[in-house]
Amino acid sequence: MRVELDNLSKSWDDVIGADRITLDITDGELVAFLGPSGCGKTTTLLMVAGIYKPTGGTISFDGHVVNEVAPKDRGIGMVFQSYALYPHMSVFGNISYPLRLQKLGKGEIKERVQAVADMMGIGDLLDRKIAQLSGGQQQRVALGRALVKQPDLLLFDEPLSNLDARLRLTMRGEIKRLQEDLGITSIYVTHDQVEAMTMADRIAVMSKGVLQAYDVPEALYDRPKTLFVAAFVGNPPMNFFDVDIVRDNGDFRAKSEAIDLVLPQDRGEKAAAADGKVIMGVRPEDINVVGDATPPAEGLTLNGEAVVVEPLGREDLVGISINGVDMRVLVDKTKEVAVGDTISLVFNTSRAQFFDPETELSLLWA
Amino acid sequence: MTTVETAPPRPAAGPLPKGRQKTGRYFAYGFLILSIVPIVVGYAWLVIATVSTRTRGLLPINAEGGIGGLTLSNWDFVFDGAIWSAMLNSLLIAVAMVIGVGIASTSGGYALSRMKFPGRRGFLTMTLVLHAFKAEMLLIAIFFVLRFLGDIPIIGGFIGFNSVGGVALVMVALELPLGIWLMKGFFDNLSWDMERAALIDGASRFRVWWQIMLPQVRPGIAALSLFTFIVGWNAYLVPFTFTIGTKVANMPVFLNQLISDTAPVNWNLVAAVGLFQMIPLIIFFIFTQELLLNIYAGGTKGT
Ligand SMILES: Nc1ncnc2c1ncn2[C@@H]1O[C@H](COP(=O)(O)OP(=O)(O)OP(=O)(O)O)[C@@H](O)[C@H]1O
C-alpha cells in the first residue's frame, strides 16, 4: 500500500506533537521514523493508525484520504513497545481477537492463528497465559496479532526496546525478513539508529515535531543535509569543530586556534561560500592514528593528547584533546593507547561536512 | 504501564544472624497477637452470648449464678417472619446498591478517566465537594425528592418515599462519588496502548470498555462491590428516615426496634440478631476475596 502524509500536524493546546510532516512511502517499503525522545514519532504513527485525529494536513492510503476512517477500517496492524497484549486472554485469545471481531468461522480462525503462530515460532504456546511468557515470546505474540489480520500496513512503535541486546539483534533480522517476505508496507518507529540503518529502506529523521530529513540510510550518513542529522545519525557521533575557511595559495584550509587542516578543492570551495565561520564535522572513523597504514600527510596531521580511553571490544573509543579542542576517535586495540599519550592524527577531510552555524544547514548538500 | 505489576522486590538487606532474626520475629508476632486480643475477645463474647441466658465476662451463667445455662432461645427469632422480611429488605438494598453503583461507577469512571468532554474537570471536583456533605444534612431535601418520585404513576410506588426501592436509590446516589472516583483511579492506571491495540484490532469503544478494560479492573470492581454491599447491608440512617413500620424495615432498623421496644433490653437476643446479620457479609466476602487478593497477579511487561 502507498502511504502519503501531506503537511500532517498535531498539536494539543500549546504542545506541538508533529509539525507539517510531508513524506510518501511506496508499496512494500519499510520506513523508519528516527529521532530523540519526544520528537513526535509516536504522535505521527498514531495519526496514521487513526488513534489521534490530525489537527492539520492529510493522510492518504493508495491515493484515498483516510483522515476520517476509523482505525479498524484502515487495514493496519500495530505492534507497541509495551506489547499491549490482553493479559486476561490466552495467547490464542490474543492472536485470534482481530479475527473474532471480524466474525470469521471457528475453523478459519483456528487455521489462521495456527499458521501465524507457527510462523512466529510460538505455535506450541497457544494455550499459555500472557503472564507465563518471556518478554521475547510476548513480543512474538504481539507481532502475530498484528499479522493475523493480513494488514496492508504494519506499524511498529519501538517494538524491540524492552528486549535485551542479543534478542533485539535476532528479532531485528526476523522482522525485516518477515516484512520482506510478506511485502507489507511498514513504518518502524525507533530511537535506535542502528536499528533504523540496518532495517529501513528509507529513514525519516525527526526533531521537535519537524521532519529533518527523509532519505536512504547511506545518504543520511554520507550527505547529511542538516547539522541535526549529522549529529544524530552515526555512532559514535560525529565530531564538530568551529573553524574559519581561509584561502591560502589556492588551497582551502579549515583554521582555528587549535586546528589547521587542508581541505579538498570541491568541499573547500563550497564551505568557503559562507565566507567566515563554519562548523566542520568529521566522523570518528575519518580520523586515524598515524601508523603503517596511515602515513602522516602534509597539512592533514595534528598532534593531540589522549584524555579518555573507552574499550569497545574490537576497538577503543579514545577521547583526544588537541590544544583544548575535544574529539572522539576510533583506535585499533593493537595501538594500545593509554591516557596521557601524545598521538598523531591524520584527518580524512575529503569526507568532512560543513554547516552554516546560523541556519545549521549543510553547505555541501542543502 | 504501571497498573498491575508484580510487587517490587524486597530490598536486599544483609542477612541477620539466625538468632536475632528469630527473636525479632517472635517479638513482631507477639506484638501483633497482643493488639488483636481485644477484638477477638469481643467476637468471642458475641458468639457465646447468643447461646447463653446471661454472661459474666466470657462465661455463660445460669439463674443460680453458676457456670452453665446454655440455651438456644435467643435464636427463636429465626422462626419469626419479621426478621426474614427485614433480611430480604436488607438484601434488596445491598444488591441494588452493588448493581447500581457498579454499573454507574465502571462506566462513569471509564469516561472520566479516558474521554475528553467539556465539564469533565468541573464534574470531578464537584463530586468530591458534594461527597463532603453528610447524608444527615441532605435528609430533608431527599425527603422532598422521594415524595416527588412517589407521585410518578406506575413506578412511583417502587422508588418513592417508604419503599425499599426509594431507599436503595438514595443509597446508590450517596455512594456514587466514592465509587466513580475509585474506578476512575483504576482506569487511570491502565495502559492506553492496550486500548489502542483493541481499537486497531477492530473493537468499538463500547466493546473495548466491556471486553478489554473491565477485565483489567476486576479487583477494583470486587473491592467496590464488597464495600458497597457492606454499606448497603448496614444502612441505618436512610432506611430509618425514609421508611415507616416493619414491612419495609431492613436489618439494622429491625435491630434498633428490638433494642427500643423490649424493656429491659435482652442483650443476648441483640447479640444473636447481630451475629445473624453478619452471615451474609461473610458469605459475600468469601466470594469476592479471591478477586481482591488478585490485585498483584499477572499483567503486562514493559512500560
Ligand atoms: N496526548 C498528548 N497530550 C499532550 N501532549 C502530548 C500527547 N502525546 C504526546 N504529546 C507531546 O507531543 C510530543 C511528541 O510526543 P511523542 O510521544 O510523539 O514522542 P516520541 O517521539 O514518540 O518520543 P519517545 O521516543 O519518547 O516515545 C511530546 O512533547 C509529548 O509531550
Ligand SMILES: [Mg+2]
Ligand atoms: Mg514514542
